[in-house]
Amino acid sequence: MLIEDIEYVIFRHPDLAAVRAFMVDYGLLDLQQGGDMLYLRSYGDAPFSYVSTKGETAFVGFGFRVSSREALDRLAARFGSAVTECPHPGGGVYTAGTDPDGRRLEFVFGAERLPRVPSGGAPIVWNDAHARNRLGHFQRPVYGPSHIQRLGHVAVFSPTPQEMISWYCETLGMKPSELIYQGDEKNVVAAFMHLGKGAEWTDHHTLAIVGGKAAGLDHASFECRDIDDLGVGHMVMGDKGYKRRWGIGRHFHGSQIFDYWTDPAGFHMEHYVDGDVVNGDSPVLSYPFGRETLLQWGPAFPGL
Template sequence: MSESRVHGAFAPDAATAHQNLHSEAGALRGEHSGRSRNPVIKVADLAWLEFEKPDLDRAEVFARDFGFGVAARTERELWLRGTFAGSPCMVIRRGRASRFIGPAFRAAEPADLDRLARVTGAAAREADVPGGGRTVDLLDPSGFRVRVVHCGEELAELPGQQPQLLNFGTGHPRVNTPQRPPREPSRIQRLGHVVLETNVFARALDWYLDTLGMIVSDFLFLDGQRERGPTMAFIRCDQGTVPVDHHTLAMHLGPACGYVHSAYQVTDLDALAAGGEYLNERGYQRSWGIGRHIQGSQIFDYWRDPDRFMLEHFADGDLFASDLAPGWAPMSTSGLAQWGPPATRDFLGASPSPSRVREVVRTLRGDNELDPARLLGLLKATNS
């Protein structure tokens, strides 16, 4: 494998970087390129996620136990943050039922909002965010409200957890000092990504690439159905030569259009594991973990909040620059992790409820991308 020097270190050539790493191979001739030729804008990052819940007090208790800080709290809104400077991670507004509203992405420049508004016909307006700013609100093909924002003021950095000093092989920086990571909440540093399910996968994928200028890191396809195109994409922001998270958004084909999980970066494995023990002692439900993913390479630990939303602590994720082409790999449960316990039925959503069955039946009869062959392929992937 040839090598080139990137950011002061040797890195694999863009053409061969996927080989033997996190996906089986690159694209075949004629397959999706994973990017748009002329996107409207290129968003810089995921800003925050928006939810509604009826009980903000209960939501705040879990948020603090999970490791969020509180950026602002009113009778009707709860803004949560990490320790890094920047925008909040999440806003929870009081509502009649618990539901996910949609993601907000950060515009690279204020002028991007004007261009986006002009091309889409949406209006740019003042954003209801601590510190102020402007937003353009859109609807993606799945029906999620997608905000593109430029914040007036950034939140200041807060003190964070320090990474543990580790001894490796012949390197022993820690001498005469025992290792005692405190059992406390895994202090969130920042929002990493959100995963969504959609029954209009191809349309939604192209919308994010064409409208927001995002690019694909990895495609997954159903075994025996590769010629029909991918059924999952891990999508990152395009900041040129600046390395960014392997995925800021991931989407997969399914019977519904809904939230799957969101992920929040913590300092290291010790912070993640000790924070998990803290959550377990307080009676919260672990959905799956601890393990290390394949696509993205993150060390992960998944939890359910009291409203059954899934949230992930992660550490040590991959960073890709824009010159890396998408990888292609078959979709399977065994392909979700390099190591760790088997994926649980809760994580996979493999315990169908009557409402889920009705959802499948309704989708199969509707105008979308799920048909019986696709459904059987997804079920096969869940058990492979």
């Protein structure tokens, strides 16, 4: 196993104040800002979950937490890059490279974890057709931004999706959870990829690769505390006047409940909860591309 988890996304924005305000209302927390650099953290223990430098609008890439120093050295050898002190909050050591589409990939080992920030609330107790479990107590979520627990995954566009899927499998040890094809089943146009962690359970997808005319970002996805946290966060983003892209609904691939918003530079950010988990024994599923596999319920995808 090379990679423990995805940890952060890397952007450039021309207006750091505007993107900071958006991401804090979205549910991240201030960590460090100075000069032309902005770091934001989640409520979880990652040293940070989001970094942007000031400059021309761009999605730069993303960073992973590596499972061991040996794994870091193996990755450095694969990319032909040095292992150096990590310049980001949390420190540790890191190496970096690029994928065939030019996205920057950073791999960090030994960064100091942060104390978790209390997220409020308590596990939801449901009254439904199966049972009445919440007896004499009321469900009263507090109004305010979502409480982002962690970066969950990124979804990227690639003009050569099959080659990119193979590259991430061969280079980073990722495995497909589900493949999407168009026409012939061999004509794979997208994949939802999980980390190769053997018998250990992991997110249904840490990376989604989707065929597109050019390389780019479809969205970055952050996990909320629970469904009420996602729903109240939806209200906050609407009340603040931000641009809603899509949601609330439940995806087909990965099953997570989703809600998408668009930041001031045009990048899409997803809130999600209740995603699937898989491991090395989970079968690889394959489905044709179509509207019916975009979601199980919710509003129609914009443009379809």
